[in-house]
Amino acid sequence: MVLLLLPLPRISKGEPPVFPVSSLIIIILMIIMVSLAPAGQGQQTMQSSGHRFRDVEHHPLLADNESYDSSSSSEADMAERVWFIRDGCGMVCAIMTWLLVVYADFVVTFVMLLPSKDFWYSVINGVLFNCLAVLALSSHLRTMLTDPGAVPKGNATKEYMDNLQLKPGEVIYKCPKCCSIKPERAHHCSICKRCIRKMDHHCPWVNNCVGEKNQRFFVLFTMYIALISAHALVLCGFQFFSCVRGQWTECSDFSPPVTVILMIFLCLEGFLFLTFTAVMFGTQIHSICNDETEIERLKSEKPTWERRLRWEGMKSVFGGQPSLLWINPFAGFRIRRLLLRAKKGGPEFSV
Numbered sequence: 308m309v310l311l312l313l314p315l316p317r318i319s320k321g322e323p324p325v326f327p328v329s330s331l332i333i334i335i336l337m338i339i340m341v342s343l344a345p346a347g348q349g350q351q352t353m354q355s356s357g358h359r360f361r362d363v364e365h366h367p368l369l370a371d372n373e374s375y376d377s378s379s380s381s382e383a384d385m386a387e388r389v390w391f392i393r394d395g396c397g398m399v400c401a402i403m404t405w406l407l408v409v410y411a412d413f414v415v416t417f418v419m420l421l422p423s424k425d426f427w428y429s430v431i432n433g434v435l436f437n438c439l440a441v442l443a444l445s446s447h448l449r450t451m452l453t454d455p456g457a458v459p460k461g462n463a464t465k466e467y468m469d470n471l472q473l474k475p476g477e478v479i480y481k482c483p484k485c486c487s488i489k490p491e492r493a494h495h496c497s498i499c500k501r502c503i504r505k506m507d508h509h510c511p512w513v514n515n516c517v518g519e520k521n522q523r524f525f526v527l528f529t530m531y532i533a534l535i536s537a538h539a540l541v542l543c544g545f546q547f548f549s550c551v552r553g554q555w556t557e558c559s560d561f562s563p564p565v566t567v568i569l570m571i572f573l574c575l576e577g578f579l580f581l582t583f584t585a586v587m588f589g590t591q592i593h594s595i596c597n598d599e600t601e602i603e604r605l606k607s608e609k610p611t612w613e614r615r616l617r618w619e620g621m622k623s624v625f626g627g628q629p630s631l632l633w634i635n636p637f638a639g640f641r642i643r644r645l646l647l648r649a650k651k652g653g654p655e656f657s658v
Contacts, residue, residue: 397514
C-alpha cells in the first residue's frame with residue numbers, strides 16, 4: 308500500500324475537487340507499479356539485510372563474453388526484482404522530496420495560474436511546469452529504483468575464483484564487509500550494504516547510491532528540479548508584481564494573507580532547491596567529463612584506469628550520440644516487458 312499525502316486545494320461550493328495534473332499522473336504510475344508487485348512471494352524475495360537486489364551480473368573481472376554462472380534458480384529470479392533500499396532516513400527524505408514538489412505544483416497551479424485572466428499565460432506555464440514536474444519525479448523514481456551497479460554479494464567463493472582463471476601474480480581485492488570480489492573503482496556503501504561500481508555518493512534524497520548504472524537519472528533529477536525551481540521563482544515574481552499592482556483584490560482565489568504565506572514558502576523552497584540542485588548538477592557534469600567520482604576526488608586517488616574525458620565520458624553515462632534520449636528519464640523503461648514479467652512473478656526495470 309502506498310500512502311501519498313496531498314495538500315487539498317480550496318474548494319468553492321458546487322465545485323468538484325481538483326488536484327495538480329502531475330500529481331494525478333504520478334499517483335497513477337505508482338498504483339500501477341504497486342499493483343504489478345508479485346503477491347505471495349514476500350518471504351521468498353526478502354533478504355537478511357532487508358534489501359532487494361540483483362545477484363546475477365556480468366563481473367568486470369571477467370571477459371566481455373563471460374558471465375557469473377549461478378546454479379541457483381532463486382538467484383536468477385532475484386535479477387527480475389526491483390532494487391529498493393529499506394532505509395528509514397532515505398525513505399523519509401524521498402517522501403519529503405515528493406511532497407515538496409507536489410506543494411510547488413499546487414501553489415503554481417491553484418494560487419497563481421488558474422486565477423489569472425490571461426488564458427494563454429496560464430496554459431503555457433501550467434503545461435510547462437507540470438511537464439517538468441513529471442520529468443523530475445520520474446527521474447527521481449528511476450534513480451531510486453535502479454540498481455546503481457552493485458557487485459554480487461558473497462561471490463568470493465573458491466569455485467568463482469577458479470572460474471576467473473587468474474594469471475600468476477594477478478591481484479584481486481575482497482571486501483570483508485559483503486564478502487564479494489571488489490572490482491576496480493568500486494566502494495562499499497554502509498547503507499546499501501553492498502559494493503557499488505563507480506560509486507559517487509549515497510544520496511538520502513533519492514534513497515539510493517549514485518553509481519555506474521543510475522548516475523544518468525540522478526543528473527536528470529537535479530536538472531529538472533533546478534528548472535522547476537527557477538520557473539517557480541520567476542512565476543512568483545510576476546505574481547507578486549501583479550498582486551501589488553492590483554492591490555491584492557483579484558490576483559488569487561485565496562485571501563491575501565494566505566496567498567502571501569503560500570508564495571513566501573514557495574520562494575524559500577525554490578531558492579534552496581535551485582541552489583542545491585544546480586550545484587549538484589554542475590559537480591556531476593564535472594565528474595563525468597573528468598571520469599572521476601566524488602569519492603575518488605575526495606580521496607585524491609590516482610587514476611589507474613583509462614579516462615574517458617569530456618564527450619566520451621558523457622556518452623558512456625548517457626549512452627550513444629547526443630540526442631533527446633539523453634534528457635528522457637523514460638528511455639530504456641520497457642512497460643510491455645514489465646507487464647509480461649508481472650504475470651511471471653515480478654516487475655523488471657531495464658536500463
